[in-house]
Every structure is written in C-alpha cells, then in structure tokens.
Amino acid sequence: MDSANTGFDPDLIHAIFKLVWSRTALEREKNEGADALECEVGAATSKKNRPTSANANALKLSCELLRVFVIEAVERAATIAEAEGVNKIEATHLERILPQLLLDF
Structure with missing residues (x-):
C-alpha cells in the first residue's frame, strides 16, 4: 500500500487549520471587544493583524x-x-x- 494513498491530504488539513484559525480570530475579536470597555489596548499589539499560516x-x-x-x-x-x-x-x-x-x- 502506498502511503500517499493512505494518508490525509495536506490541502484538507490546511483547510481545517484555516477554519479553526478564523473561528479563533472571531472569538478573540469578540473577547477583545468586551475587554475594550475595561482597558484600552493599542492596535499594534493585536494578534489579529498577523497572518496565520503553516x-x-x-x-x-x-x-x-x-x-x-x-x-x-x-x-x-x-x-x-x-x-x-x-x-x-x-x-x-x-x-x-x-x-x-x-x-x-
């Protein structure tokens, strides 16, 4: 059996990772919006400005x-x-x- 046929497709795994990353970013934005009322944080310190990749x-x-x-x-x-x-x-x-x-x- 060829391992290329029995493994997972890297593109599929990458798509799953991207989905999780985008959901995490959305949750983080919601949490930062709630925390923004308590303290002000500069935009440069936000993780959402950095691209996530593998x-x-x-x-x-x-x-x-x-x-x-x-x-x-x-x-x-x-x-x-x-x-x-x-x-x-x-x-x-x-x-x-x-x-x-x-x-x-």
Missing part, C-alpha cells in the same frame, strides 16, 4: 500525526470489540478507548 513540512507532519492517531484508535477499539466477541467496531468501543488514547498522545 509551511509544507508542518502540514506533512500534521497529516502523519493524524494518520497514526486514527490507526491507533481503530486498533485499540478493535481490541475492545474482539474482547467482547463482536466483529464490528461501534461508537461505544471508541468512547471507551478515547480517554487513554488522548492521554497517550
């Missing part, structure tokens, strides 16, 4: 980390399903492994 190597690394994370989640959930005598992974299996998986990553 280079190609960071995107490749993020794709690989996500791929490994998903593989590990499926393997752990399959182990739980097998122990229960079930041939199909269900949401409950993923829910059971998720806390430890997040601690391990």
Whole structure:
C-alpha cells in the first residue's frame, strides 16, 4: 500500500487549520471587544493583524500525526470489540478507548 494513498491530504488539513484559525480570530475579536470597555489596548499589539499560516513540512507532519492517531484508535477499539466477541467496531468501543488514547498522545 502506498502511503500517499493512505494518508490525509495536506490541502484538507490546511483547510481545517484555516477554519479553526478564523473561528479563533472571531472569538478573540469578540473577547477583545468586551475587554475594550475595561482597558484600552493599542492596535499594534493585536494578534489579529498577523497572518496565520503553516509551511509544507508542518502540514506533512500534521497529516502523519493524524494518520497514526486514527490507526491507533481503530486498533485499540478493535481490541475492545474482539474482547467482547463482536466483529464490528461501534461508537461505544471508541468512547471507551478515547480517554487513554488522548492521554497517550
């Protein structure tokens, strides 16, 4: 199996990152608007003026980390399903492994 076909598309991951960055910027603007009543901050100190981006190597690394994370989640959930005598992974299996998986990553 070719790793290029089994991994995540860097463009997709970049689009997800951009979506999260834009939502974070909007939330920050809301919070700064509420805080502006309490104290005045110069415009030059705002983070919203700086563009957020990721280079190609960071995107490749993020794709690989996500791929490994998903593989590990499926393997752990399959182990739980097998122990229960079930041939199909269900949401409950993923829910059971998720806390430890997040601690391990």
